[in-house]
Amino acid sequence: MNEIESSSPQSRGPADHNVRDQIVAAADEHFSRYGYDKTTVSDLAKAIGFSKAYIYKFFDSKQAIGEAICAQCLSKIIAAADEAVAGATTPTEKIRQLFKALVATSVSLVFNDRKLHDIAARGAGEKWPSVRAYAEHIRQFLTEIVREGREFGEFERKTPLDETVHVIYLVMHPYVNPLLLQYNLDHAEEAPAQLSSLVLRSLAP
Structure with a gap:
């Protein structure tokens, strides 16, 4: 994945x-x-x-060359998120770890190398295929976690699954999109915990 x-x-x-x-x-x-x-x-x-x-x-x-580089970078972010989610034992913790890993790895990879950020930001602004695939991976993560949380009774079941996933993604978007993250770096350290807590309160049954 x-x-x-x-x-x-x-x-x-x-x-x-x-x-x-x-x-x-x-x-x-x-x-x-x-x-x-x-x-x-x-x-x-x-x-x-x-x-x-x-x-x-x-x-x-x-x-096309920049696209290939962008794909490699975003794959590393997804791999870090995958590892973080795999290490969590509950859907609630998976939400927290997913958000934390996505933001921390994005900041580490993209913003410690400003030249790489230029490529990632260009890709996000122009909606390169790798950036669209990256967003889809995040939505897949969320879909699997929310579905599991509903099966375990941790999350509410009234809201349609696709609507729930879309809204959570919108909350995360300013911190997982390379083009937008540059404007939110001042809050990148505390935002994952605070926003994931907000999301989890909305998911409570």
């Missing part, structure tokens, strides 16, 4: 080709040093030692 695909149609070449991975790794390093906006495919070609035409065999644009 914790692997986010870069499912954009811009990806070219065999998905398991080691050259594709080499291009992504080199681009990640180059973007971190010079920034996403200031880097061109020509710059990457020079840095890697490939021709621009060869890179275009695997990616048809800089955005």
